[in-house]
Amino acid sequence: MTQVDVRGLSCPLPVMQTKKALDASAGGELVVLADSGTAKANIVHLLEDRGFAVNIEESDEEYRIVATKN
Amino acid sequence: MAKQKAIGSWAWVVGGAGLLIGAVAAWLVSQGNPGNMGLCIACFWRDTMGFFGGATFNMGGVAYIRPEIVGLILGATVAAVAGREFRPRGGSSTALRFVLGFIFMVAALIFLGCTVRAWLRLGGGDLNALWGVAGIVAGVGIGSVLLKGGFNLGRAKRLPAPVGIIGPIIAGVLLVLAILAVVGLKPAFFTETPKGAKSTAEKAVISADGEVLKPEGAKMVDGAIVSSDGAVISSKESVAAAKPMPGASRAPFVISILAGLGLGVVAQRSRFCSIGGIRDVILVQRYELLFGVIGLVIGVLVVNMLLGQFKLGFEGQPGAHTDALGNLASMTVAGLAAVLLGGCPFRQVIMTGEGDADALSAVAGMGAGALFAHGLGTVSTAAGLAPAAWAVLAVMAVVLVGIAAWKRESLVAAVSGSGGQ
Numbered sequence: 224m225t226q227v228d229v230r231g232l233s234c235p236l237p238v239m240q241t242k243k244a245l246d247a248s249a250g251g252e253l254v255v256l257a258d259s260g261t262a263k264a265n266i267v268h269l270l271e272d273r274g275f276a277v278n279i280e281e282s283d284e285e286y287r288i289v290a291t292k293n
Numbered sequence: 294m295a296k297q298k299a300i301g302s303w304a305w306v307v308g309g310a311g312l313l314i315g316a317v318a319a320w321l322v323s324q325g326n327p328g329n330m331g332l333c334i335a336c337f338w339r340d341t342m343g344f345f346g347g348a349t350f351n352m353g354g355v356a357y358i359r360p361e362i363v364g365l366i367l368g369a370t371v372a373a374v375a376g377r378e379f380r381p382r383g384g385s386s387t388a389l390r391f392v393l394g395f396i397f398m399v400a401a402l403i404f405l406g407c408t409v410r411a412w413l414r415l416g417g418g419d420l421n422a423l424w425g426v427a428g429i430v431a432g433v434g435i436g437s438v439l440l441k442g443g444f445n446l447g448r449a450k451r452l453p454a455p456v457g458i459i460g461p462i463i464a465g466v467l468l469v470l471a472i473l474a475v476v477g478l479k480p481a482f483f484t485e486t487p488k489g490a491k492s493t494a495e496k497a498v499i500s501a502d503g504e505v506l507k508p509e510g511a512k513m514v515d516g517a518i519v520s521s522d523g524a525v526i527s528s529k530e531s532v533a534a535a536k537p538m539p540g541a542s543r544a545p546f547v548i549s550i551l552a553g554l555g556l557g558v559v560a561q562r563s564r565f566c567s568i569g570g571i572r573d574v575i576l577v578q579r580y581e582l583l584f585g586v587i588g589l590v591i592g593v594l595v596v597n598m599l600l601g602q603f604k605l606g607f608e609g610q611p612g613a614h615t616d617a618l619g620n621l622a623s624m625t626v627a628g629l630a631a632v633l634l635g636g637c638p639f640r641q642v643i644m645t646g647e648g649d650a651d652a653l654s655a656v657a658g659m660g661a662g663a664l665f666a667h668g669l670g671t672v673s674t675a676a677g678l679a680p681a682a683w684a685v686l687a688v689m690a691v692v693l694v695g696i697a698a699w700k701r702e703s704l705v706a707a708v709s710g711s712g713g714q
Binding site: 258 | 384
């Protein structure tokens with residue numbers, strides 16, 4: 224499993240870091256921690272466009288975005 | 294390798310938001326806002342600062358709390374709360390963001406418009422804006438290189454709720470002051486440009502009903518402005534050619550505030566960003582936000598044409614000058630500052646409404662930049678750049694490069710673990 228923590232980062236770093244992790248990853252599950260609605264939305268769109276099934280666990284503090292290959 | 298869709302459905306949402314913003318901006322011009330300035334964050338925040346800066350900062354002609362800006366912030370707050378995205382946060386180089394906002398504003402006032410208005414001007418037929426747009430692309434290109442090299446202002450942290458509501462509270466105070474001004478109860482130490490006032494080339498000011506407001510003691514004699522000692526200040530021809538002052542041109546209050554509130558909701562939900570549209574294409578090959586910019590241009594172009602406001606050319610465009618190099622350089626600096634901030638001034642205003650103290654700092658920096666630019670006279674006029682403009686642009690460019698060099702860190706740090714388990 225690869226985990227990326229983009230909490231608190233300004234645009235476009237959340238997407239850049241998620242992309243970087245995707246490119247480096249050999250597959251399997253990817254977890255992204257984000258804490259703004261914008262970062263969450265941008266990352267989810269990126270992951271869905273890349274063919275991942277995305278599940279979001281939301282708490283008061285953050286979004287835990289879990290991406291798995293279909 | 295996974296298949297990658299270039300254009301998802303979200304692109305159409307952002308595109309639709311841009312279309313609406315452009316269309317409303319063009320329509321606001323027909324309702325009284327300045328030409329090709331239906332909605333300009335830099336100009337309108339500057340006007341709002343003029344309400345406080347007044348004559349002290351040489352802002353008598355640009356003094357009016359723009360309800361559009363107040364509405365954008367409060368609309369974003371409502372949308373963020375409703376969408377459970379109101380999250381008080383800050384602490385990501387908050388002071389540096391003030392500096393970046395300051396630089397953005399000073400540069401925008403050399404171009405005469407923010408990164409949104411550049412497109413609005415283009416959609417009104419102002420070809421000078423092509424230089425501005427080229428500057429934006431250049432600035433974003435430079436910023437993208439810096440981001441790739443590891444530029445990062447650091448992480449924002451969750452902050453206590455009271456910090457998050459500072460932005461909305463400021464907007465609320467501005468709304469109260471704006472309403473007081475509308476009903477004629479404006480405290481005397483604030484300045485508001487009289488609605489419909491015009492100024493002549495000699496800087497004499499005439500009210501909407503033709504009375505001379507400035508200089509004091511001057512009178513209208515046979516269509517010319519004559520001082521108290523009998524000297525002609527502005528000839529009859531000059532009076533006939535007097536232009537509306539930016540702060541004097543405005544849509545009715547209710548229309549402006551409703552437009553701002555509505556677009557604030559739309560922008561918060563869609564995450565429209567005039568800078569992100571270019572940046573994401575260059576940097577991460579994402580096209581959603583670009584659709585917002587394309588929508589913006591189509592919306593403003595179509596409505597301008599429908600309303601007969603479209604005028605193609607370089608000369609005589611409203612709120613513009615024809616200094617190509619100045620337009621290019623100023624928007625390069627503004628575009629770079631906006632990329633380093635993580636989003637255009639429109640986004641900074643929206644994020645202020647979402648409880649982001651860092652965005653509020655950038656917006657405050659923009660306000661300070663407006664006071665500086667008018668106080669020191671670095672603002673361009675229809676005649677062209679101010680004498681100090683190039684020196685100021687050079688200093689600001691150096692400061693931006695300095696900030697970029699200082700705030701580099703490794704991109705790898707945040708990724709942990711490795712692929713395949």
